[in-house]
Amino acid sequence: IIEMSPAVLFRWKAEPGWPVAFVSDNINRFGYSPEDFLSGRIQYEQIIHPDDRQQIISEVEAHSHDTSTHDFSQQYRIFGAHGEMYHIQDHTSIERNPAGQITAYQGIVLDITEQQQNLKQLEFQNNILKHIQDLVTVTDMNGTITYVNDAVCSMLGKNRDELIDQKIQILGEDALQG
Numbered sequence: 414i415i416e417m418s419p420a421v422l423f424r425w426k427a428e429p430g431w432p433v434a435f436v437s438d439n440i441n442r443f444g445y446s447p448e449d450f451l452s453g454r455i456q457y458e459q460i461i462h463p464d465d466r467q468q469i470i471s472e473v474e475a476h477s478h479d480t481s482t483h484d485f486s487q488q489y490r491i492f493g494a495h496g497e498m499y500h501i502q503d504h505t506s507i508e509r510n511p512a513g514q515i516t517a518y519q520g521i522v523l524d525i526t527e528q529q530q531n532l533k534q535l536e537f538q539n540n541i542l543k544h545i546q547d548l549v550t551v552t553d554m555n556g557t558i559t560y561v562n563d564a565v566c567s568m569l570g571k572n573r574d575e576l577i578d579q580k581i582q583i584l585g586e587d588a589l590q591g
Contacts, residue, residue, distance in 0.1 A: 416438050416439050417439075419439075419442075419499075419523055419524060420439075421436065421522070422521055423435065423436050423437075423518075423519065424519040425478075425517060427477075430456040430459075431460050431518065432453060432456060432457075432458070433456075433457055435451075436451065439564075442524065443460075443524075444493040444495050444497075445493075445494050452544040457461075459494075460491045460492050461489060461490070462489065462491065462492065464490075468489070469487060473518070477507060480509075483506060483521075483567075484507065485504075485505055486503065487505070488501070488502050493550075498526075499526045500528075500529040501526075502522070502523045504520045504521050505518050506519050511532045543563055547564060548568060549561070549564065550562075550581070556580050556581045556582070557579070557580060558577055558578065558579050558584075559577065561573055561577070
């Protein structure tokens with residue numbers, strides 16, 4: 414079940430560079446083999462995108478010093494074995510001994526690259542829709558306004574909040590014929 418799962422399981426030692434003590438075989442989805450990490454040939458920290466690395470290190474340190482924190486999540490980018498970049502969601506649990514000292518970090522890494530690309534596309538489309546000069550109004554099946562773009566607001570001299578959840582009739586007779 415684990416090997417067919419989209420979740421790659423990790424166990425990192427609580428040491429600098431986070432040496433990997435265990436990684437599931439499905440790490441191959443990123444082009445690596447478990448042996449790449451278990452042998453120390455590749456440290457997990459090395460595959461984190463350089464622009465994200467310091468933030469991730471800082472967040473791990475902050476969560477590690479907070480003894481009330483047992484688990485946390487982070488989103489960041491990693492590089493696959495062939496240089497491709499992946500967006501991942503990392504869910505990590507902190508393992509502590511009875512004295513409260515951290516002994517390991519364990520968790521799962523999920524590839525969220527497709528979701529991030531879809532989100533970026535939606536943001537792009539929303540930005541176009543918001544700033545287009547054509548008047549754009551969206552209603553539900555009952556004629557209640559669910560969206561207006563900036564051009565509608567500008568033409569009516571109203572802000573979006575004044576129009577959303579109103580009946581389409583508020584826009585006048587021309588809106589009903591269009």
